[in-house]
Amino acid sequence: MSDTILECRNVTKSFFGVPVLRNVSLTLKAGRVLGIVGENGAGKSTLMNILGGVLRADSGSIRLGGRNHAPQNPAEAFRDGIAFIHQELNLFTNLSVAENMFIAAFPKTRIVRLPLIRRREIREKTRALLASVDLHVSAESLVEDLSPGERQMVEIAKALGAEARIIILDEPTTSLSSRETQRLFSILQRLRGQGISMIYISHNLGDVLRLCDDILILRDGRVVGEGPKEEFTLERMISLMVGRSMDQLYPSRSARPSGEIVLEVKSLSEPGILENIAFQLYKGEILGISGLMGSGRTELARILFGLDAFERGEILLNGEPLKRCSPHKRIHRGMAFLTEDRRVEGLLMNASVEDNIALVSLPSFARALPGLVNRPEMLRAAGRAAKAVRLQCSSLSRQTAKTLSGGNQQKVVLAKWLLEKPSVFVLDEPTRGIDVGAKFEVYRIMDELAAEGAGILFISSEIEELMGMCDRILVMAYGEIRGCMARTQFDKEKIFRDALMENLLP
Amino acid sequence: MTTRKGNIVLFVLNNAPLILFAAVFGGFATLSPKFLAVENLVNILIQSASIGIVATGMTFVLLTAGIDLSVGSIMFLSAAAAGKLIAGGQPISLAFAVAIAIGVGYGAINAFFITRLKILPFIVTLSTQFAGRGLSLLITQTRAMNLPRLVEVGSSKILGMPAPVWLFGAVVVFAHVVLMKTAFGRHIYAIGNDAEGAKKAGINTTRVVFLVYVVSGLCAAMGGLVYLSRLGLVSPKLGLQREFAAIAAAVLGGTSLFGGRGKVLPGTFLGAALIQTVESGLVFIKASEYVYPLVTSFVIFFAVFVDSLRHVKLQQLKRRRIRVAATG
Structure with a gap:
């Protein structure tokens, strides 16, 4: 069994002019498991989304079983025999297992002209499918009553029911216990024996080596390694994944951190999310937080900024404890927060640039009675902030945030916080999706802020930029801090290892 | 995944309608033993038929996380049109057919704005609520119409049960x-x-959402006709603010305003009966007329509060777990 079932040739895709896939080619053979690994942002998800019909490639060809494959939507890809099992499962939790299996095409029977679902038929078919993945739950049970592992099996059974030839699994084990992972693997191996091909995406390199027949390594949207798994070791995979030379430009840091603590976190815990997080952030310091997606970085940022609650521990901002969930109070006391997703959470897309900049500090321009906003003064301040971040736009008052490039949008978000002169910045992925030039300017702004005495918490998936900018780096995995290193000890492989290796522990 | 205590809390929240119904019913029964007389119970059913049917359509809408604020006006418009035709000597069957067609068309207009023009259901149905009432007032010239002939239809009995109760039952079961x-x-x-x-799963969501508002319009028209044939009267106030009673009945019955959760049987059926029980019960214990809105609004508030509690609780249970090892 070595006939090619899926073949991608020179697939290319860009978002807003930023290339994420460059001439990617891959071959999947019938009855084999292809593991795809790469850093966050290497292009794995984009590639899979193209195969699964979520996105469309800019150029390149995909052939599935000898025919051209260019699905316009996920349902079409599914009909063509590609089942995409996302990390966030695509099940309707309020419906039964059987209903989820047949949601797209219920078998019907007409009784008095009313098209009723053939309940018994879907129940029995579902029962057979569940048996084939060794899942012993009733076909009638609601998905919300199942554990994450059981839900995963339901997705796989659903793929089998649709007679999928290729199953794509994106990080299928992140929410599974080790026993559930074992079970998943034995099922996948059995399916492979039945001639079903799989694409397996995971950060857990040990799992990839254990399960996959072939391995493909992506870095910066390019294929940097490819071959049967015998050609790879854990070490080789890591070095291929991260092996970019540090030729990217970072501004040199203009000042050193002082000994004064601006933010202190003591044994911060929230059950199921964070465990015993503790660190100090000094005045003038840029403290990096590294870790894989889902390691708890964003959750930590949200808790620090008061968007989510925490159960135990303490957060001290400039020596004062913060208790209640209240971003309002934190802003008032000098904390700023740049969200991971500036499009959704950080900007009013249809408002003008200057209104966006002035948003956070609106109250401070409405101090005088009767509490009306002093608009001319506010606009002057917004203009100064825009200049400080070297914002490029045609008009502060007429251009809306929506029409700016990603880099300039991020500058607007930064400018809006500058007006409040915060002492602590929490930046979650501040350079995601912006081009190299704009990245450099964001770094430069960060350096200036630190030089002026702000403490900066810099959360990023890109280890290089953390190494380029930070005074210290914390590594998170599974909601814990797994490592901490100072600038002189920075070691990319060590950071990567700290973020990954947790998976290999019992 | 879920703790035992969490499960108990969820069970109570999920079954709040039954528990609430039992409490209210028991309360009135102790205050006035005659409350449990068969005659009174049948009366409650008759009186809840109109709003119960409207609430059934509303349940369809709420299940998609939408809302239909125009049902009160649909009740009025279809009843007014039917009344006008009957007063003009047309057969009752024709009048009723026209009224039903108006309900369906009205729902289709709502659905068109919501699914094709992508305007929020809240805004669309709020606008059509005003438009519909205005049109009805124009038709009736804001005068009340008396149609005693209709009361015979409304109070006719089939196998000992009044016709509205049969219709209510049929609608709910269907x-x-x-x-x-x-x-x-x-x-x-x-x-x-x-x-x-x-x-993503390939469901034609536009079509489903469209039909849901048509169903709501159809049910509202039927509810309007039931009301009309019970009282034999088209007054300018017909259906006024009944959208709140309909939403309340559905939510009291356990339908979530956040969508995806709720049933017509027993849910909405009980909810409609519960609202009527509260009103009838207040009459029974001879409470002041001015107390009615207070008590009713409290019951509605309580139901919505429970729904929101349940939503928060579910969100908590659904929150992504990072530390798998620690939670099993």
Whole structure:
């Protein structure tokens, strides 16, 4: 069994002019498991989304079983025999297992002209499918009553029911216990024996080596390694994944951190999310937080900024404890927060640039009675902030945030916080999706802020930029801090290892 | 995944309608033993038929996480049109058919704005609520119409049960079958659970949402006719603010305003009966007329509060777990 079932040739895709896939080619053979690994942002998800019909490639060809494959939507890809099992499962939790299996095409029977679902038929078919993945739950049970592992099996059974030839699994084990992972693997191996091909995406390199027949390594949207798994070791995979030379430009840091603590976190815990997080952030310091997606970085940022609650521990901002969930109070006391997703959470897309900049500090321009906003003064301040971040736009008052490039949008978000002169910045992925030039300017702004005495918490998936900018780096995995290193000890492989290796522990 | 205590809390929140119904019913029964007389119970059913039917249509809408604020005006418009035709000497059957057609058309207009022009259901149905009432007042010239001939229809009995109760029962059972046993019904639940996911799964969500508002319009027209044939009167106040009673009945019955959760049987059926029970009960214990809105609004507030509590609780249980090892 070595006939090619899926073949991608020179697939290319860009978002807003930023290339994420460059001439990617891959071959999947019938009855084999292809593991795809790469850093966050290497292009794995984009590639899979193209195969699964979520996105469309800019150029390149995909052939599935000898025919051209260019699905316009996920349902079409599914009909063509590609089942995409996302990390966030695509099940309707309020419906039964059987209903989820047949949601797209219920078998019907007409009784008095009313098209009723053939309940018994879907129940029995579902029962057979569940048996084939060794899942012993009733076909009638609601998905919300199942554990994450059981839900995963339901997705796989659903793929089998649709007679999928290729199953794509994106990080299928992140929410599974080790026993559930074992079970998943034995099922996948059995399916492979039945001639079903799989694409397996995971950060857990040990799992990839254990399960996959072939391995493909992506870095910066390019294929940097490819071959049967015998050609790879854990070490080789890591070095291929991260092996970019540090030729990217970072501004040199203009000042050193002082000994004064601006933010202190003591044994911060929230059950199921964070465990015993503790660190100090000094005045003038840029403290990096590294870790894989889902390691708890964003959750930590949200808790620090008061968007989510925490159960135990303490957060001290400039020596004062913060208790209640209240971003309002934190802003008032000098904390700023740049969200991971500036499009959704950080900007009013249809408002003008200057209104966006002035948003956070609106109250401070409405101090005088009767509490009306002093608009001319506010606009002057917004203009100064825009200049400080070297914002490029045609008009502060007429251009809306929506029409700016990603880099300039991020500058607007930064400018809006500058007006409040915060002492602590929490930046979650501040350079995601912006081009190299704009990245450099964001770094430069960060350096200036630190030089002026702000403490900066810099959360990023890109280890290089953390190494380029930070005074210290914390590594998170599974909601814990797994490592901490100072600038002189920075070691990319060590950071990567700290973020990954947790998976290999019992 | 879930703790035992969490499960108990969820069980109570999920079964709040039954518990609430039992409490209210028991309360009135102790205050006035005659409350439990068969005659009174049948009366409650007759009186809840109109709003119960409207609430059944509303349940379809709420299940998709939408809302229909125009049902009160649909009741008025269809009743006014029927009344006008009957007063003009047309047969009752023709008048009723026209009224039903008006309800369906009205719902289709709402659906068009919501699904094709992508305007928020709240805004669309708020606007059509005003438009519909205005049009009805124009038709009736804001005068009340007396149609004693209709009361005979409304109070006619089949096998000892009044006709409105039969209709109420038929609508509820039919709606239940559609929601539980047809692809259309299950797709409604899927959309309420995850609209984006439903689209990805290949469900024609536009069509389903469109039909849901048509169903709501149809039910509202039927509710208007039931009301009309019970009182034999078209007054300018017909259906006024009844959208709140309809939403309340559905929510009291356990339908979530956040979509994807709720049933017509027993849910909405009980909810409508509960609202009527509260009103009848207040009459029974001879409470002041001015107390009615206070008590009713408290019951409604309580139901919505429970719904929101349940939503928060579910969100908590659904929150992504990072530390798998620690939680098993």
